[in-house]
Amino acid sequence: xxxxxxxxxxSFLFSASLGWEASASNYLDLLKRHTDLQDRYLAFHxxxxxxxxxxxDLRGRDVDECAAKxxxxxxxxxxQKNYTDLQEKDGEIYDQIGxxxxxxxxxxxxxxxxxxxxxxxxxxxxxxxxxFAKLQSQHLEVGHLNDxxxxxxxxxxxxxxxxxxxxxxxxxxxxxxxxxxxxxxxGEIVKSQPETRALPDHCPRNRNETHILQEIQIRGSDPFxxxxxxxxxMGSGWMNVYRKTFSSTSFNRTYDEYVTGFGNVGTEDxxxxxxxxxxxHLLTNGExxxxxxxxxxxxxxxxxxxxxxRSEGYVVKSTSKCPESIISFTQGTKFSTFDRDEDTRPDSxxxxxxxxxxxxxTLYGFHFHRILRMFIRKI
Numbered sequence: 001x002x003x004x005x006x007x008x009x010x011s012f013l014f015s016a017s018l019g020w021e022a023s024a025s026n027y028l029d030l031l032k033r034h035t036d037l038q039d040r041y042l043a044f045h046x047x048x049x050x051x052x053x054x055x056x057d058l059r060g061r062d063v064d065e066c067a068a069k070x071x072x073x074x075x076x077x078x079x080q081k082n083y084t085d086l087q088e089k090d091g092e093i094y095d096q097i098g099x100x101x102x103x104x105x106x107x108x109x110x111x112x113x114x115x116x117x118x119x120x121x122x123x124x125x126x127x128x129x130x131x132f133a134k135l136q137s138q139h140l141e142v143g144h145l146n147d148x149x150x151x152x153x154x155x156x157x158x159x160x161x162x163x164x165x166x167x168x169x170x171x172x173x174x175x176x177x178x179x180x181x182x183x184x185x186x187g188e189i190v191k192s193q194p195e196t197r198a199l200p201d202h203c204p205r206n207r208n209e210t211h212i213l214q215e216i217q218i219r220g221s222d223p224f225x226x227x228x229x230x231x232x233x234m235g236s237g238w239m240n241v242y243r244k245t246f247s248s249t250s251f252n253r254t255y256d257e258y259v260t261g262f263g264n265v266g267t268e269d270x271x272x273x274x275x276x277x278x279x280x281h282l283l284t285n286g287e288x289x290x291x292x293x294x295x296x297x298x299x300x301x302x303x304x305x306x307x308x309x310r311s312e313g314y315v316v317k318s319t320s321k322c323p324e325s326i327i328s329f330t331q332g333t334k335f336s337t338f339d340r341d342e343d344t345r346p347d348s349x350x351x352x353x354x355x356x357x358x359x360x361x362t363l364y365g366f367h368f369h370r371i372l373r374m375f376i377r378k379i
Contacts, residue, residue, distance in 0.1 A: 130341070130349050137255075137340040202378060203228030205237035211267035220282050224275065225265040229375065234292060234299055239283075241275045242374035244356060248272055251356035255340040258357045259310065277314045277335060280376075281307045287378055291319070291329075294373040302329060305376060313342055316359055330361040 202216060203226070212228040227243075230236035243263075244251050250272055253262060261276025283289060284306045291305035302322035308315040313334035322329060334342035336359070338352035343360035350360040358372075 129352070130347075133338060133349050133352060134341055140255075140339070202226075203237045203239045205230075205235075207236065213265070213267055218279070218282050218286060221279055224261070224279060226275065227265060227267055227271075234294075234375070235377075238292065238375035238377045240373060240375055241280055241283075242372060243272055243274075244372045245270070245272060249355060252338060253357065255335075255337045255357070258335065258337055259314075277307065278310065281309060281314060283376065289376045290379050292375045292377070294375070303379065305329075329359060333359045333361045336360050 207230060210229065210231055213225060214228065215223050215225050217223040227240040229238045229240050250263065258274065259277045261274050261279060263273025264271050265273045289305050290303045292299055292301045300323060302319045304318050304320040306318035308317045315334045316329050316331055319329045319331055333344065335357060336342040336351045337357040338349060341349040341351065343350045351357050
C-alpha cells in the first residue's frame, strides 16, 4: 500500500514536469509495472507461505523422526539385551542336549549289554529244557526198567518157591512134562487163530469212494477204525495212518500216547489222528507195505516200509525206492517226541522244537511242512 502511494506521488510530480500526455503514458506504464510487481509480490508471498508451511511440516517431521529414532534405539538396546540372554540360554540348552546325548548313548550301551545277557540266558534256558526233557525220558525209562526188574524178581521168587516145593515133593519131572504139554496146546491155539476178525480188513483197491471209514482188526491188537483214501493222483487202497493240519497243536504228545494212538479218526478235513506206533508196527511187519507222505501239496512215495518194535524205538527198519527229500525217511531213524528225544541231533530236541512227534533225521525244512499226512498200502 505504501509502495502504491509513493508511486502515485512520483507520477504526479513527474507529470507536472513533463506534461500531461507524457505523464499519462508513463503513468499507465508504471501502473502496469506496478500491477506486475504486485502480482509477483503476491506470488512471492504465496511461495514464502508455502515454504514456511513446508518448513513447519519438515520441522514437525524432524521432531517425530527424532522421537522414533530414540524409540528405535531403545528397542534395539532391548533386542540386544534379549539376544544376549538368548545366547546364554542357548548355551545352557546345548550343554543339556550334550548331557542328554551322553545319557542316551550310555542307555544304548546298557540296552545292548542287557540284550546280549538275555540272549545268553535264553540259550542257557533252552539247554536246560533240552536236558530236562532228556532226564525225564531217562527217568521214565529207568522207572519202566525198575518195574520190569521188580516184576521179574517176583516171578523168579515164585518160580524158586515152586521149584523148592516141587523138589520137596519129587514132582518136578511130572510138572515139567505137563507144562510142556500145556505150552504145545497154547501154541496150537495161537496158530489156529485167524489173521483177522469178520470185519472189513484194511483198504481194498476195488473201491471208487474218495474216503471210507471202517473198522479192522489185526493180530495182536484190538479192533480199531481207519480211513481209506483213493483218488486219481495217488491211486486207491491207501490207509491214512497219520493226519495233521498246519495250525494243529494236538500232536505235541507224549511218547506213550504216540504208542497207543490218539485223535478223532474221521473223513472230515478238520479230523486229526494217529493210529499208533504199535499198530503201525504190527501192520508193516505182518505184511509188506509201501508208504506215501503228503506235504507241501505233493506226495513222496517209498516202498517196503517197515517199523520196528517198541524195544527198538519204533525205528525205521526198511525203506526202498524212496526219493531224495528233506522229509525222507532214513533207515535207522527212531521215533522222537518231546519227552523222548531220539532224533539224530544231540544238541537239540526237534520234536519239542516243532511241536509234534516224528522220525526226525534233519532239522532243515520241517517248519515249512506242518501239514503232514501219512498213508500205507499193501504191496
